[in-house]
Amino acid sequence: xxxxxxxxxxxxxxxxxxxxxxxxxxxxxxxxxxxxxxxxxxxxxxxxxxxxxxxxxxxxxxxxxxxxxxxxxxxxxxxxxxxxxxxxxxxxxxxxxxxxxxxxxxxxxxxxxxxxxxxxxxxxxxxxxxxxxxxxxxxxxxxxxxxxxxxxxxxxxxxxxxxxxxxxxxxxxxxxxxxxxxxxxxxxxxxxxxxxxxxxxxxxxxxxxxxxxxxxxxxxxxxxxxxxxxxxxxxxxxxxxxxxxxxxxxxxxxxxxxxxxxxxxxxxxxxxxxxxxxxxxxxxxxx
Amino acid sequence: xxxxxxxxxxxxxxxxxxxxxxxxxxxxxxxxxxxxxxxxxxxxxxxxxxxxxxxxxxxxxxxxxxxxxxxxxxxxxxxxxxxxxxxxxxxxxxxxxxxxxxxxxxxxxxxxxxxxxxxxxxxxxxxxxxxxxxxxxxxxxxxxxxxxxxxxxxxxxxxxxxxxxxxxxxxxxxxxxxxxxxxxxxxxxxxxxxxxxxxxxxxxxxxxxxxxxxxxxxxxxxxxxxxxxxxxxxxxxxxxxxxxxxxxxxxxxxxxxxxxxxxxxxxxxxxxxxxxxx
Numbered sequence: 001x002x003x004x005x006x007x008x009x010x011x012x013x014x015x016x017x018x019x020x021x022x023x024x025x026x027x028x029x030x031x032x033x034x035x036x037x038x039x040x041x042x043x044x045x046x047x048x049x050x051x052x053x054x055x056x057x058x059x060x061x062x063x064x065x066x067x068x069x070x071x072x073x074x075x076x077x078x079x080x081x082x083x084x085x086x087x088x089x090x091x092x093x094x095x096x097x098x099x100x101x102x103x104x105x106x107x108x109x110x111x112x113x114x115x116x117x118x119x120x121x122x123x124x125x126x127x128x129x130x131x132x133x134x135x136x137x138x139x140x141x142x143x144x145x146x147x148x149x150x151x152x153x154x155x156x157x158x159x160x161x162x163x164x165x166x167x168x169x170x171x172x173x174x175x176x177x178x179x180x181x182x183x184x185x186x187x188x189x190x191x192x193x194x195x196x197x198x199x200x201x202x203x204x205x206x207x208x209x210x211x212x213x214x215x216x217x218x219x220x221x222x223x224x225x226x227x228x229x230x231x232x233x234x235x236x237x238x239x240x241x242x243x244x245x246x247x248x249x250x251x252x253x254x255x256x257x258x259x260x261x262x263x264x265x266x267x268x269x270x271x272x273x274x275x276x277x278x279x280x281x282x283x284x285x286x287x
Numbered sequence: 288x289x290x291x292x293x294x295x296x297x298x299x300x301x302x303x304x305x306x307x308x309x310x311x312x313x314x315x316x317x318x319x320x321x322x323x324x325x326x327x328x329x330x331x332x333x334x335x336x337x338x339x340x341x342x343x344x345x346x347x348x349x350x351x352x353x354x355x356x357x358x359x360x361x362x363x364x365x366x367x368x369x370x371x372x373x374x375x376x377x378x379x380x381x382x383x384x385x386x387x388x389x390x391x392x393x394x395x396x397x398x399x400x401x402x403x404x405x406x407x408x409x410x411x412x413x414x415x416x417x418x419x420x421x422x423x424x425x426x427x428x429x430x431x432x433x434x435x436x437x438x439x440x441x442x443x444x445x446x447x448x449x450x451x452x453x454x455x456x457x458x459x460x461x462x463x464x465x466x467x468x469x470x471x472x473x474x475x476x477x478x479x480x481x482x483x484x485x486x487x488x489x490x491x492x493x494x495x496x497x498x499x500x501x502x503x504x505x506x507x508x509x510x511x512x513x514x515x516x517x518x519x520x521x522x523x524x525x526x527x528x529x530x531x532x533x534x535x536x537x538x539x540x541x542x543x544x545x546x547x548x549x550x551x552x553x554x555x556x557x558x559x560x561x562x563x564x565x
Contacts, residue, residue: 081525158415163500164335165525180335186415186511188500190521194402201407204414 049083049096080167099167110251119234124223142184160207161185215282317532339533347512354423363434390432398496413509422498430483441475478555485548491516
């Protein structure tokens with residue numbers, strides 16, 4: 001047994017340092033340096049925040065770019081709170097937020113670009129067509145655990161909740177007068193897409209989501225059903241005329257003194273020129 | 288050339304050192320407030336109320352890793368033995384290529400597949416579907432190629448004369464594998480398993496999408512749970528002050544666990560090289 005050959009340590013040596021690698025590296029470094037030069041003439045606006053606003057801001061950014069060739073708009077989602085943090089720290093020029101500012105956040109200025117509502121969604125196959133506010137509170141607080149108790153089939157309710165710190169959660173909690181720790185969730189989700197897919201894949205799930213996102217998903221054939229809130233249908237019309245109870249403003253936000261190009265983009269986002277983009281996302285333009 | 292390689296190696300070392308220092312720097316404000324003991328064993332994670340106990344998250348991470356290893360190891364071993372001893376070489380090569388391909392699939396693809404296919408399936412059986420089981424299954428798929436390929440090469444390195452000796456003693460194929468080949472490839476296989484476990488515990492996107500993310504210690508395979516990594520991904524975006532610190536401490540904790548795993552790999556490798564040096 002002593003003649004067992006030891007594996008050669010040679011294979012661990014790192015030696016592909018042929019001149020090719022060096023050339024590639026040098027090329028990459030030089031390319032990077034050269035690449036910096038023209039970007040001085042272009043200006044990049046970094047926009048971060050709410051994943052509800054991000055698709056709209058992205059569309060607006062593209063149209064803005066096509067009109068202002070020297071400005072590039074870079075949109076990244078991550079939640080309203082990230083938007084606030086990034087604007088404060090200067091990481092972003094513009095933040096996106098899908099709720100109102102709290103008293104501690106008054107150092108920022110919001111610029112409303114559209115109106116949206118939040119509605120409760122269930123799976124398409126669920127026979128439930130409406131829930132009272134009290135029933136929704138009961139379901140989310142864990143007092144109602146079976147669909148039978150609210151007139152549905154005999155199946156446990158799978159409660160889908162948003163992760164702490166998401167604006168949609170804040171608006172939802174605020175309207176139903178719930179505390180975050182009261183909620184008995186079965187699944188906690190991060191962004192809207194994950195929420196949509198979770199409810200669409202689960203016949204017994206209940207979740208809540210932006211009307212715009214939900215309607216767009218229904219149009220793309222996702223198996224979800226939008227429920228009315230307090231008897232009022234979750235339609236863009238009802239959001240526009242203010243009768244839908246769970247409404248909210250989608251806004252861009254800036255610190256006190258926005259630069260010229262930032263102001264130009266905000267003016268553009270609030271102008272009539274983008275109303276078709278807002279409506280295409282099933283959101284409501286600000287009058 | 289030597290000088291370039293040396294300085295590049297130093298740069299990567301410095302980057303690693305810088306990252307650890309950064310983690311420590313961001314963690315310190317919180318560790319000054321609460322003791323590491325409290326951080327590990329406080330039962331609640333309620334960052335909005337200033338309660339930072341990672342116990343449920345840590346247990347979640349460890350359970351989902353254990354689950355994935357238990358699911359992946361038998362398959363990986365079978366696949367390694369299949370490649371070495373059962374399949375004709377052309378089939379073994381196709382099989383290896385397939386495994387390498389599987390290893391290259393981005394984790395978010397696994398996660399998305401799990402979210403739209405696997406979770407609804409489990410939900411039909413035991414709601415809510417998004418669960419410890421779903422997380423373990425997805426992770427098992429992701430670490431299977433790692434473990435299988437490492438085990439494959441460990442088995443291939445077993446000297447031929449072991450096999451010859453065994454068959455000259457009249458042992459059949461399975462008896463040879465069980466009695467001579469597998470024991471001498473043991474440390475290499477173990478290294479592969481630990482490597483896979485290290486990947487599983489550090490995985491973020493896929494488990495975030497399929498395991499439900501409720502902060503609780505799961506009581507069954509079908510309970511929703513949250514891992515340390517998913518927690519960082521979900522909360523880092525809006526975390527401030529001590530909450531942010533707590534997330535960095537979780538990151539530090541994860542790095543420590545993975546370093547522990549890698550040390551185990553190194554020990555296993557060392558034993559492989561000098562089987563009589565124990």
